[in-house]
Amino acid sequence: MNNVKMIRRCPGCGLILQSIDEQLPGYVPPKHVERHEVVLCQRCFKLQHYGEDIAPKEQFNVDEFVTILRQAKKDNALIIWVLDLLHFETTLSPQLIQELSGTETYVFATKRDLLPKSINQEKLKHYLAKYLEKHAFVYKDILIVSTKAKESLLPLQAIISQSGGTRPIYLFGATSSGKSSLVNAYLKQYTNGTYRMITTSAFPGTTLRVIEIPLTETQSIYDTPGYIADHSLLALVEKDTIKAMTAKVEIKPKHYRLGAKDSLSLGGLVRLDILSGPKSMMSFYFANQVMFHKQTLANADKSFFHMLEKKALTPASKRFQQPEDFVPFEITLPEKGRQDIALAGYGWLSVPCFGQTLRLLVPQGMLVLPIPSKLSHE
Ligand SMILES: Nc1nc2c(ncn2[C@@H]2O[C@H](COP(=O)(O)OP(=O)(O)OP(=O)(O)O)[C@@H](O)[C@H]2O)c(=O)[nH]1
Ligand SMILES: [Mg+2]
Numbered sequence: 006m007n008n009v010k011m012i013r014r015c016p017g018c019g020l021i022l023q024s025i026d027e028q029l030p031g032y033v034p035p036k037h038v039e040r041h042e043v044v045l046c047q048r049c050f051k052l053q054h055y056g057e058d059i060a061p062k063e064q065f066n067v068d069e070f071v072t073i074l075r076q077a078k079k080d081n082a083l084i085i086w087v088l089d090l091l092h093f094e095t096t097l098s099p100q101l102i103q104e105l106s107g108t109e110t111y112v113f114a115t116k117r118d119l120l121p122k123s124i125n126q127e128k129l130k131h132y133l134a135k136y137l138e139k140h141a142f143v144y145k146d147i148l149i150v151s152t153k154a155k156e157s158l159l160p161l162q163a164i165i166s167q168s169g170g171t172r173p174i175y176l177f178g179a180t181s182s183g184k185s186s187l188v189n190a191y192l193k194q195y196t197n198g199t200y201r202m203i204t205t206s207a208f209p210g211t212t213l214r215v216i217e218i219p220l221t222e223t224q225s226i227y228d229t230p231g232y233i234a235d236h237s238l239l240a241l242v243e244k245d246t247i248k249a250m251t252a253k254v255e256i257k258p259k260h261y262r263l264g265a266k267d268s269l270s271l272g273g274l275v276r277l278d279i280l281s282g283p284k285s286m287m288s289f290y291f292a293n294q295v296m297f298h299k300q301t302l303a304n305a306d307k308s309f310f311h312m313l314e315k316k317a318l319t320p321a322s323k324r325f326q327q328p329e330d331f332v333p334f335e336i337t338l339p340e341k342g343r344q345d346i347a348l349a350g351y352g353w354l355s356v357p358c359f360g361q362t363l364r365l366l367v368p369q370g371m372l373v374l375p376i377p378s379k380l381s382h383e
Contacts, residue, residue: 032048033045033046067101069230070101070232074101083172085161087187091256091290094374095350102140110145111147114147114149116151117150119252157190181211208244209233237371238250240350250292265361275351279302279362280363283359290353310328332366336365345377346365348365353379355380
């Protein structure tokens with residue numbers, strides 16, 4: 006039995022621990038491995054204690070994700086699909102929705118605390134239900150939660166206690182949707198087989214392997230690595246920019262009256278040009294630190310790129326500085342109603358429709374997605 010080795014994994018991210026190469030994932034200094042039974046890898050230690058991210062990240066793509074999802078299906082797992090309320094429209098893929106068919110899936114829509122409080126909860130749930138139904142996403146129930154509010158965890162507790170005591174529970178969803186935070190919040194409040202916390206962070210790719218957390222002798226909950234939608238701004242910009250564009254507190258929407266020949270910079274990452282149409286009040290749902298700058302359309306190019314050069318717009322990315330780094334997306338709105346437009350990984354705008362033609366100048370590779378109007382408008 007001498008050649009049987011115990012493999013030790015980091016309880017933060019799930020990687021196999023190693024003390025050989027500091028540059029490779031799972032590194033932990035040898036003295037810590039010897040001294041403690043449970044050790045975090047160096048990356049999780051720094052992330053949990055200093056909010057720093059140091060090690061090279063592995064990109065976790067949709068195909069690897071599907072493999073885990075199929076295993077969960079085989080094990081007749083109960084599935085919790087975690088959606089970030091701020092960005093879910095641009096992370097859902099038809100392939101994943103199809104893979105889910107035949108499973109018992111609960112949808113947990115997270116980060117409610119980041120959306121304006123004034124939004125009616127029932128309308129929000131109705132919007133989600135309609136959106137998911139339109140995309141053939143079959144689910145058992147939708148629960149709107151926030152890991153910042155204790156009562157939000159009651160539905161998770163109810164699902165676990167009704168699950169029969171043996172059925173595995175898997176959390177799935179896009180990166181940064183809040184899966185690990187949900188498990189951690191649950192573990193903080195209810196007793197569990199371990200007292201370890203899983204690493205969470207605002208950066209993509211925090212959880213790197215499936216992590217099993219025993220709830221009882223017979224039942225475990227599984228936290229899984231989120232997939233990265235490659236057309237999301239999260240996959241295109243550097244970490245400092247992610248920090249600068251992530252909402253940390255309730256979003257206070259900004260409102261601008263804009264019409265033909267107006268232009269508005271949405272931080273240093275996107276510019277909205279109104280090519281035609283009457284003036285109307287447009288609303289912008291982005292992290293509060295995003296700086297807006299209004300200019301004339303005639304002066305838009307000069308103003309936007311000059312401000313980028315002067316580092317006068319936040320957030321901005323070193324990768325997107327020159328005109329050729331951006332691409333235009335043009336849309337002509339209907340004559341009436343309301344249209345929302347999601348900018349993947351960044352935020353969304355909501356505009357009343359009068360047949361205007363809009364142009365969005367966005368970082369090369371970023372998805373612009375027209376979506377139904379998300380919120381009841383004050
Ligand atoms: N305000 C707020 N922030 C949240 C909530 N849930 C998660 N977050 C934050 O969102 C970021 C991502 O959360 P994680 O729990 O690491 O997300 P994940 O889905 O596990 O991400 P991966 O492991 O990369 O797949 C972290 O900065 C969390 O603090 C929530 O309900 N409200
Ligand atoms: Mg995670």
